[in-house]
Amino acid sequence: MTETTFTPRVFSGIQPSGDLHLGNYLGALKRFADAQDKGVQSIYCMVDLHAITVPQNPADLKRSTRELAAGFIASGVSPEKSILINQSQVPEHAQLAWIFNCVARMGWMGRMTQWKDKAGKNAEAASLGLFAYPALMAADILIYHATHVPVGEDQKQHLELTRDIAAKFNHDYGVDFFPITEPVIEGAATRVMSLRDGAKKMSKSDPSDASRINLTDDADTIAKKIRKAKTDPDALPSEVEGLKDRPEARNLVNIYAGLNDQTVEQVLADHGGQQFGTFKPALAELAVSKIAPISTEMARLMSDVTEIDRLLAHGAEQAREISAPILKKTYEIVGMVG
Numbered sequence: 001m002t003e004t005t006f007t008p009r010v011f012s013g014i015q016p017s018g019d020l021h022l023g024n025y026l027g028a029l030k031r032f033a034d035a036q037d038k039g040v041q042s043i044y045c046m047v048d049l050h051a052i053t054v055p056q057n058p059a060d061l062k063r064s065t066r067e068l069a070a071g072f073i074a075s076g077v078s079p080e081k082s083i084l085i086n087q088s089q090v091p092e093h094a095q096l097a098w099i100f101n102c103v104a105r106m107g108w109m110g111r112m113t114q115w116k117d118k119a120g121k122n123a124e125a126a127s128l129g130l131f132a133y134p135a136l137m138a139a140d141i142l143i144y145h146a147t148h149v150p151v152g153e154d155q156k157q158h159l160e161l162t163r164d165i166a167a168k169f170n171h172d173y174g175v176d177f178f179p180i181t182e183p184v185i186e187g188a189a190t191r192v193m194s195l196r197d198g199a200k201k202m203s204k205s206d207p208s209d210a211s212r213i214n215l216t217d218d219a220d221t222i223a224k225k226i227r228k229a230k231t232d233p234d235a236l237p238s239e240v241e242g243l244k245d246r247p248e249a250r251n252l253v254n255i256y257a258g259l260n261d262q263t264v265e266q267v268l269a270d271h272g273g274q275q276f277g278t279f280k281p282a283l284a285e286l287a288v289s290k291i292a293p294i295s296t297e298m299a300r301l302m303s304d305v306t307e308i309d310r311l312l313a314h315g316a317e318q319a320r321e322i323s324a325p326i327l328k329k330t331y332e333i334v335g336m337v338g
Ligand code: TYM
Pocket: 011, 012, 013, 014, 015, 016, 022, 023, 024, 025, 026, 027, 028, 047, 050, 136, 137, 140, 141, 149, 150, 151, 152, 153, 154, 155, 158, 189, 190, 191, 192, 193, 201, 202, 203
């Protein structure tokens, strides 16, 4: 079989299940804007069908989806340069997911750490959707034959599964139809940790609001959360090795590097030797200068939800021009009459 060359195309998604935080921004949103500006066709998605794998209040889900759209745009994702969509408005995602449910193996799903974390000890009570979640995620990506997926570190295992699903489909049907997607996990801040505990990921599900910086936080709140962030008593080292076994210090340096488009080495060259009493105000000033304008812009965009809905309807139309022919061809390969 000759190997097909797929046109480079970027896809990524975020769940509309609560406030966006600094981890989402540095691990994903900021990098989406960078990818889009490199001129590769990019599709960015609010994954509302993923969000309902755990219970959601319908009114909150609607608000969060629109707010997430505002967050994408305020972070620099342009609806003119990229295709911006809400997952349920492009039905081909769910349709391809069904096919992938029949390709993926139960054992693969059961090994997903996110499934184990979210289902906890009571897997019997978890939804079937939560178990099948990674097959839908594979469908999100492969319904566009996307070749590159920028994500944070925590999505790596799901992307490996996406590759396994594409390879198994291609193998089972003797085709070279789905690309083997490349995860793009780059930069200093692919795993932003909690501000209260350097061993825990910054996450929207953490009960402590002080553990994360939300993109909707105002300047004072951002500065206060950084001032109160957990640290150790030592000065910053001037070499990266000096951050070993100092998870909180490492996290704040990573955040600084991510926000300022620098490497950790560059940050330490400038700030090595400083006490946190000096470094934290510098970080707070940087964070406020980058995040506060996003929160202001999100609020402005949210004052006109009709415009957001119009943009999403337009995005769905553009997306379906790509997804519908790929679904049709998939059905043909599988043997559906139509
Ligand atoms: P979600 O909604 O949990 O997170 C969205 C993006 O933010 C990144 N992220 C982080 N990056 C660095 N540090 C953190 N603390 C942090 N927390 C979150 C995530 O890695 C992700 O890139 N399953 C996905 C959504 C999804 C998807 C897709 C992604 C559905 N279909 C297809 C890519 C392609 C999720 O739950 O992300």
